[in-house]
Amino acid sequence: MDEDELIDAVGRRAGDRELPPRASSADVTAFEAVVGHRMPQLLRRLCLEVANGGFGPWEVLSLTDTDDWFGDFLGASRRP
Structure with missing residues (x-):
C-alpha cells in the first residue's frame, strides 16, 4: 500500500465520524517549530489532507486545540 492509499484508507475509516477541519500549513509549521x-511525512499529510486530529488509537491527536479533539497526555478523551 502506498502513501496515497493510506491517506484514503484513514479518511474512509473515519467514515461518518465528525472530525475537526484539516490543519493549515501554518498550523503544521507552528507545530514543527x-x-x-x-x-513525519505521512502524519503531516494526514493532518493536512484528512483532519487536524480525531483519528488514531485515542482519536485525539491534533496540532492545535480544536475544542473537541485535543490531548497532550496518554488516554486523553474527547472533551464533553
Whole structure:
C-alpha cells in the first residue's frame, strides 16, 4: 500500500465520524517549530489532507486545540 492509499484508507475509516477541519500549513509549521523538527511525512499529510486530529488509537491527536479533539497526555478523551 502506498502513501496515497493510506491517506484514503484513514479518511474512509473515519467514515461518518465528525472530525475537526484539516490543519493549515501554518498550523503544521507552528507545530514543527515547537517540537523542533519536521513531522513525519505521512502524519503531516494526514493532518493536512484528512483532519487536524480525531483519528488514531485515542482519536485525539491534533496540532492545535480544536475544542473537541485535543490531548497532550496518554488516554486523553474527547472533551464533553
